[in-house]
Amino acid sequence: xxxxxxxxxxxxxxxxxxxxxxxxxxxxxxxxxxxxxxxxxxxxxxxxxxxxxxxxxxxxxxxxxxxxxxxxxxxxxxxxxxxxxxxxxxxxxxxxxxxxxxxxxxxxxxxxxxxxxxxxxxxxxxxxxxxxxxxxxxxxxxxxxxxxxxxxxxxxxxxxxxxxxxxxxxxxxxxxxxxxxxxxxxxxxxxxxxxxxxxxxxxxxxxxxxxxxxxxxxxxxxxxxxxxxxxxxxxxxxxxxxxxxxxxxxxxxxxxxxxxxxxxxxxxxxxxxxxxxxxxxxxxxxxxxxxxxxxxxxxxxxxxxxxxxxxxxxxxxxxxxxxxxxxxxxxxxx
Amino acid sequence: xxxxxxxxxxxxxxxxxxxxxxxxxxxxxxxxxxxxxxxxxxxxxxxxxxxxxxxxxxxxxxxxxxxxxxxxxxxxxxxxxxxxxxxxxxxxxxxxxxxxxxxxxxxxxxxxxxxxxxxxxxxxxxxxxxxxxxxxxxxxxxxxxxxxxxxxxxxxxxxxxxxxxxxxxxxxxxxxxxxxxxxxxxxxxxxxxxxxxxxxxxxxxxxxxxxxxxxxxxxxxxxxxxxxxxxxxxxxxxxxxxxxxxxxxxxxxxxxxxxxxxxxxxxxxxxxxxxxxxxxxxxxxxxxxxxxxxxxxxxxxxxxxxxxxxxxxxxxxxxxxxxxxxxxxxxxxx
DNA sequence: ATGAAAGCGCTAACAT
DNA sequence: ATGTTAGCGCTTTCAT
Numbered sequence: 001x002x003x004x005x006x007x008x009x010x011x012x013x014x015x016x017x018x019x020x021x022x023x024x025x026x027x028x029x030x031x032x033x034x035x036x037x038x039x040x041x042x043x044x045x046x047x048x049x050x051x052x053x054x055x056x057x058x059x060x061x062x063x064x065x066x067x068x069x070x071x072x073x074x075x076x077x078x079x080x081x082x083x084x085x086x087x088x089x090x091x092x093x094x095x096x097x098x099x100x101x102x103x104x105x106x107x108x109x110x111x112x113x114x115x116x117x118x119x120x121x122x123x124x125x126x127x128x129x130x131x132x133x134x135x136x137x138x139x140x141x142x143x144x145x146x147x148x149x150x151x152x153x154x155x156x157x158x159x160x161x162x163x164x165x166x167x168x169x170x171x172x173x174x175x176x177x178x179x180x181x182x183x184x185x186x187x188x189x190x191x192x193x194x195x196x197x198x199x200x201x202x203x204x205x206x207x208x209x210x211x212x213x214x215x216x217x218x219x220x221x222x223x224x225x226x227x228x229x230x231x232x233x234x235x236x237x238x239x240x241x242x243x244x245x246x247x248x249x250x251x252x253x254x255x256x257x258x259x260x261x262x263x264x265x266x267x268x269x270x271x272x273x274x275x276x277x278x279x280x281x282x283x284x285x286x287x288x289x290x291x292x293x294x295x296x297x298x299x300x301x302x303x304x305x306x307x308x309x310x311x312x313x314x315x316x317x318x319x320x321x322x323x324x325x326x327x328x329x330x331x332x333x334x
Numbered sequence: 335x336x337x338x339x340x341x342x343x344x345x346x347x348x349x350x351x352x353x354x355x356x357x358x359x360x361x362x363x364x365x366x367x368x369x370x371x372x373x374x375x376x377x378x379x380x381x382x383x384x385x386x387x388x389x390x391x392x393x394x395x396x397x398x399x400x401x402x403x404x405x406x407x408x409x410x411x412x413x414x415x416x417x418x419x420x421x422x423x424x425x426x427x428x429x430x431x432x433x434x435x436x437x438x439x440x441x442x443x444x445x446x447x448x449x450x451x452x453x454x455x456x457x458x459x460x461x462x463x464x465x466x467x468x469x470x471x472x473x474x475x476x477x478x479x480x481x482x483x484x485x486x487x488x489x490x491x492x493x494x495x496x497x498x499x500x501x502x503x504x505x506x507x508x509x510x511x512x513x514x515x516x517x518x519x520x521x522x523x524x525x526x527x528x529x530x531x532x533x534x535x536x537x538x539x540x541x542x543x544x545x546x547x548x549x550x551x552x553x554x555x556x557x558x559x560x561x562x563x564x565x566x567x568x569x570x571x572x573x574x575x576x577x578x579x580x581x582x583x584x585x586x587x588x589x590x591x592x593x594x595x596x597x598x599x600x601x602x603x604x605x606x607x608x609x610x611x612x613x614x615x616x617x618x619x620x621x622x623x624x625x626x627x628x629x630x631x632x633x634x635x636x637x638x639x640x641x642x643x644x645x646x647x648x649x650x651x652x653x654x655x656x657x658x659x660x661x662x663x664x665x666x667x668x
Numbered sequence: 669a670t671g672a673a674a675g676c677g678c679t680a681a682c683a684t
Numbered sequence: 685a686t687g688t689t690a691g692c693g694c695t696t697t698c699a700t
Contacts, residue, residue, distance in 0.1 A: 002679050014687045019679060029685065046471075049447045050393065051677035054384045054692050061448070069409045074609075078403050082430050086437065088369070091444055093395075094428040096416050103420065110425055114382045114395070132530075137380075221614065250614060256614070277611060280555065280584055284592065337693055348671045353695060363669065385693035388676050 002043045008159055011039040014280040052116060063093040063111035063119040065104065072247075072275045073292060074122075075307040077144075080119060080296020088304060089118070105133060118303045120144065122173070122295075125252060137320045140306040142299045154302045154315040158297060160197045160272070162244075163288035163321030167270050168201040170286075172238045176268065178211040180238040182248050184219040191219065194244045194272065213238075217248045223230075224251025232259055239267060239332040246271035246278050249285055255327065268329035272321075283327035290321050336377045342374040356381070381523040387449060397427040397445035397453040399438065406581070406609040407626060410455075411478075414630020415454060422638060439467060452637045454478065456629075462659060474640040476633045478651075488636045488649040490629060494531045494606070497622035497655030498576075501604050502535040504620075504657055505574045507529070510602065510666040512545040516582050517559040518553040525553065526533055528578045528606065547572075551582045558585025566593055573601060573666040580605035580612050587615065587662065598664040608658060613627045617661035623654050 006014035011018070013032060020026045021036040028036070053059040064081055066074050078094070085092050093111055097104035118140035131291075134141055135153070145157035145202075147273055171179055172226075181198045184191030195214055202212050210274045215230060217223030224243060231237065243249035250272030253263050263269050263283055271278060271287035278285035337351035340349070345352070354360045355370040356466050373379075379577030386650060387393040398415055400408050414429070419426050427445055431438035445453055446467075452474035468475055469487070479491035505513055515532045529548055534545050549564060551557030558577060562585075565571065577583035583605030597617055605612060605621035612619035624628050636649045 001677085015678085016680085016688080017686060020686090023679085025680090027685070031679085032685080046443075046447050048388070048677050049444075050384050050449050051692090052679080054382070055677080055679045055693090057692080059384065059448075069403070069412050070610075072406075075403045075409060077432065078428070082403070082428070083432075086430075086441070089444075091427050091429070091441075093449065094416070095421075095425070096413065098417075107420070107425075109380075110383075110423075113380050114393075115382065115384050186565055206535070206606045224606065254614075254616070277614065280588070280611065280615060282588075282616065301658050331337065335693085339693085349694085350671055350673095351669090354670090357695085359695090361669065366669080385676090386695080388678090389695045391676080435691080561685050594696085 001048070002045050003048070007039045007045060007317055010043065012033040015314070024133050026067070035251055053253055057115075059115050059117055061091050061093065061114070063108070063116045063118045065095045065096060065097060065107060065111075065119065065121045066123075067097050067099050069094070069096055070144075072277065072307065073273060076283060076292040077122060077296035077299075080293040080298075081300045082296075084297055084300040084304070088299060092314060105300070108133055112139055117308050118142070120299045140303060140307065142302045144295055144299055145164065152314060154306055155234055155300050155318045156302065156319060158290060158295070158321065159318045160288065160321050161200065163272070163290075164194075164197040164201040165204065166323035167242055167286075167288055168198075168205065170325060170329065171242075171268065171270070172205055172210070173209065174240075174329065174331050176240040177208070178236070178238040179240045179242060181214045181236065182217040182224055182241060182243045182252060183214055184217060184223075184244040184248070187215055188219070191244055195310045198242060211238075217244060217251075219245050219248060221247050221251035221254070222251075224248035225255040226251075227251065230257030236245055237261070237267060239266060240270070240329070242270045242272075244272060246273045246275045246285060246287055249287070249328075250322055253283075253285070264328050264330035268332070270323075270329060274324060278326070286326045286329040287324055288321045289324050291319060335382070336379050337382070340377055341370060341373045341379060344377065345369040355542040368531075369528075391449075393449050393451055394423055395425050395427065395448070396634075397429060399429045399431060399452045399453065399455045400431050401431050401456075403428070403430055407579075407607055408612065410626040411456060411630035411633075415634045416630075418631055418634040418638070424578050442467055446473055451558070452476070452641050454633045454637055456633070462556045474637060474644070476636045476640065478629055478633050486648060488640055490632050490636065490651045490653060492624060492629070492655065493530055493652050494622065494655050495534065496532040497606070497624075497657055498528075498535040499538065499575055500657035501620075501622055502539065503668075504602070504659060504663065505576075505602065506539055506542065506544070508574075508602065508663065508665045510574040511542070512570070512572040514546065514643075515548045515566060515573045516551040516558055516575060516577045516586060517548055517576040518551060518557075518582070520550055522535075522553070525578055532576060545572075551585075552580060553579050553582060555585035555588070558582035559589040560585075560589075560593060562586045562589030562593070571595070571601060574604070574663070575601060576604045576606075577620060578606060580607045580609045580619060583619055583621070583662075584611060586616055587617075587619070589659060598662050599668050602663040602666070604657075604663060606655075612660070620660045620663040621658055622655050623658050625653060 002017045007018045008015040034180040095107035122144035142154045145155045215227045217227045271285045274287045342349040363598045370615045372530040393456045427439035456478035475489045479489045549561045607623045
């Protein structure tokens with residue numbers, strides 16, 4: 001491995017000067033500079049960023065912790081982080097927790113010991129355990145919070161309220177009176193919040209005497225399908241179903257189709273997330289949009305600022321959701 | 335930051351001994367060992383992996399270069415790599431090239447300078463440029479080769495032949511005589527190979543006088559849709575369309591549906607990749623499977639072996655594809 | 669059974 | 685305008 005000494009010898013300067021030439025950190029005579037640069041070229045010098053990191057305490061590396069890259073939710077978020085990271089010469093350690101606290105802890109430990117300059121945590125398990133480990137490690141952190149607003153840490157969180165309200169309003173304007181909600185897994189904080197927001201939105205209209213019910217799903221397709229099977233047993237079907245995420249909604253649509261029930265003519269369906277799939281299924285799914293790319297990008301922006309300036313006041317942003325009307329909703333069936 | 339010296343002082347040994355306790359690299363009296371360990375606990379010691387890496391030349395970090403994480407092809411592959419990596423205490427630098435050679439080069443440069451222990455390249459642009467940079471950097475590399483077998487580097491490559499042959503055979507058995515192929519972007523090596531394999535498969539049956547044609551798409555949905563629009567202008571439609579990837583096939587199905595043409599009754603459609611989507615669309619897509627998780631896993635296995643043993647003979651594996659019949663294919667229309 | 673000291677490649681305060 | 689030198693935190697050879 002060629003290093004400063006090699007360059008220094010070849011260009012007859014000290015290694016200090018080599019350093020200063022490389023980092024442009026003090027004046028060096030043009031001709032000396034040229035000698036050094038020529039030597040670097042000749043030796044095909046590649047800086048050792050580990051050594052640099054050790055000396056400076058900055059690695060230009062960040063960690064990105066997510067639950068599961070196969071969840072169609074994440075790729076765009078990752079993209080948002082990545083683009084901005086690369087633009088600013090950062091590399092990303094990608095860590096999948098696989099929804100496993102142990103694995104998450106292990107990853108975060110490694111990140112800290114590898115001296116990342118910062119960490120973005122988007123895992124739904126942004127748990128007190130993980131947090132504990134992190135907070136006292138003094139590494140800059142940004143958390144993407146699927147839940148309620150966090151205490152002291154930079155965070156960006158998602159507000160489903162607006163979108164959910166729009167969704168209900170949309171249905172009401174189409175004269176729906178009986179609206180069901182298929183939720184995510186009961187244990188998931190995210191899922192609970194979505195339920196709450198649904199109920200809140202519904203109750204805004206309670207002068208209309210809306211009828212509603214919450215059925216548990218699992219945030220996957222089969223959950224939506226099963227939920228519909230359950231619903232089908234009732235004597236009178238709802239005229240609309242809102243689902244806790246798009247996969248669920250797509251499963252629900254499938255269930256309805258299999259039962260010979262038409263979407264949206266007989267039953268309207270609304271999803272949440274606006275994953276790419278929603279535009280592909282038929283009918284195209286009306287859904288509540290969540291700007292995943294922007295979430296990632298904003299998280300990275302926060303992190304960059306935090307890295308530059310350790311004692312900035314807490315940064316926080318609430319990303320609103322909004323309804324995207326497509327083909328899976330229409331007038332309520334009489 | 336607490337370091338060996340702090341521990342050494344507190345436990346009244348030399349920092350050498352601390353190192354040996356931590357790495358279990360030579361005998362230390364049980365009682366001394368205990369003192370050291372207690373001190374570590376007390377100080378909540380976290381090793382600095384940069385320093386370790388600098389001293390040992392091993393970072394327990396690898397780079398994974400892909401084209402675009404939003405391409406539904408990649409997440410599973412990444413998962414395959416990640417799981418095995420974490421199991422072996424490696425972290426992953428994820429690099430998106432965004433199909434951009436410049437960005438790819440930049441990333442790879444950074445990986446090398448950050449002293450990764452190895453690199454997996456799955457970018458379709460596994461180009462001579464990138465390769466040049468890499469080969470003489472002596473970093474262990476595994477390339478996932480969408481193309482023809484590579485020369486000297488460990489690689490795993492995908493053989494579409496079998497799957498493509500099965501696909502054509504399947505169609506032939508359903509009495510299709512006019513089969514079109516919607517390809518990927520012309521410039522892409524991968525895409526070319528898929529075309530070749532298609533033609534090769536078709537020509538195996540040329541005693542039957544099959545009619546065929548290749549239409550250029552772009553490996554995205556709209557490409558499939560546009561290709562179908564083009565096809566619709568012909569006087570006599572093909573009875574079957576094979577697509578270079580699943581997104582294209584799904585776009586094609588959409589195009590057909592919009593034109594009032596039924597899949598599979600009027601036209602059969604076959605995709606390639608077997609992404610999750612194929613089971614969600616309706617009709618479910620018949621497709622050629624490519625085991626992406628396994629690709630990732632195998633690549634990581636190769637890399638681990640290569641890291642352990644620099645001068646292993648070249649490792650290589652060819653992953654076969656196979657046809658998965660679902661709902662989008664049926665008897666040819668008379 | 670343990671320590672001293674040099675070295676990994678780079679930075680930066682202090683000289684000159 | 686450039687050099688000397690002491691680190692950064694860890695490993696490892698050579699002593700004892």
